[in-house]
Amino acid sequence: MTVSGSRDQVVVVTGASGGIGRAVARAFGAQHHRVALLARGEAGLNAAADEIRRAGGTALPIPTDVADHSQVEAAADRVERELGPIDTWVNVAFTSVFARAWDIRxxxxxxxxxxxxxxxxxxxxxxxxxxxxxxxxxxVQVGSALAYRGIPLQSAYCGSKHAIQGFNEALRCELLAERSKVHVTMVQMPAVNTPQFSWVLSRLPRHAQPVPPIYQPEVAAEAVLHAAAHPRRREYWVGGSTVGTLIANAVAPGVLDRYLAKTGIKSQQTKQPTPADQPANLWQPADGRGGDDFGAHGEFDSTSSSRSPQLWASRHHGVLAACGGALTAAALTLWRTRR
Structure with missing residues (x-):
């Protein structure tokens, strides 16, 4: 999926040193866009920049803590000064703690x-x-099914994703009210095989894992590029699990509460103990200067899917509606001829 417009675009991606952000930045680079990469971890940033350049794009890595508004503003100024006017901004950066709410300080x-x-x-x-x-x-706001549905062991992350959802909805209304040609859209992600499960602070007895089914970061990146090219739609849902979760939460949230109480804690942990030396990126980047580059993928390649039929369906609502209409018309015609 190519970002709309014939010329190369200036794209900013936060959280670009690893995981979904890394895959998104690499995908934009493969389309020969000019990509600014914002994150704290310099090892990851530099490696991501090298990948973009090898793919034919232009890369500008800028070490940035997005929690500091002045750093983000300075980064935006530098992007426009060195790459040109920003066409697309993708927010991905996050951090979290895997623990019960009362164990988070x-x-x-x-x-x-x-x-x-x-x-x-x-x-x-x-x-x-x-x-x-x-x-x-x-x-483009990279969201999550957890923007609508909280799950155990991720209360702080779920709370933040819920807040992003509310912020984005309010902002979209304001832009529509002034008939702005600036667009905001949100992409709700499923469980993704990213390095977060190896570097997020965890107080769990066993190694954290995504809740299956798990998707590869490239599936998420494909959805983000499509959203960037078609930003008039308010949001996109990625993965059948996202669709199922959001529908179940809308129809029977209390039942889902009880289901997650029984299954949500065990399903987010492997059988292996949490490594005693596991890094934590809450206060300092795990891939900081002199550190290791964690890349886009986590430890769950063998159990992760690189395809999402639901994503195809989400991108082709018009085709599906037309096919549905044609089948309905054919059925009615057949029924009438047999009367």
Whole structure:
């Protein structure tokens, strides 16, 4: 999926050093766009920049803590100075703690909120400051099924994703009210095989894992590029599990509460104990200067899917509606001829 417009685009991706952000930045680079990469981890940033350059794109890595609005503003200024006007801004950066709510310290809740929620606010405001005067541009919020449905062991992360959802809905209404040509859209993700399960602070007895079914980061990146190219739609759902979760939560949230109480804790842990030396990126990047590059993929390649039929269906509503209409018409014609 190519971002709309014939010329190369200037794209900013936060959280670009690993996971979904890394896959998104690499995908934009493969389309020969000019990509600014914002994250704290310099090892990951530099490796991501190398991947983009090898793919034929232009890369500008900028070490940035998105929790600090002044750093985000400075990064946006540098992007426009060195790459040109920003066309697309993709918010991905986050952090979290795997633990029961009462085992997460108040300062950790605050830090998670500042990175995962306010980081999106800071990035969006920096983009709007530059896009609204030009009346052009797109902001893509990388969300989650957890923006609608909280699950155990991720209370701080779920709270932040819920906050992003509310912020984005309100902002979209405001842009529509002023008939702006700046668009915001949100992509709700399923469980994805990212390095977060190896570097997020965990107080679980066993190694954290995504709740199956698990998808590869490239599936998420494909959805983000499609959303960037078609930003008039308010949101996209990726993966059958996302669709099922959101529908179940809308129809029977109390039943889902009880189901997750029984299954949600066990399903987010492997049988292996949490490594005693596992890094934690809450306060400092796990892939900082002199550290290791974790890449886009986590440890669950063998159990992760690189395809999502539901994503295809989500991208082709018109085709499915037309096919459904044609089948219905054919059925009616057949029924009438046999009367």
């Amino acid at each position: 108040p300062e950790e809740f605050r830090r998670i909120t500042e990175v995962t929620y306010l980081g999106y606010v800071h990035g969006t405001l920096a983009a709007l400051k530059r896009m609204r005067p030009r009346d052009s541009g797109t902001v």
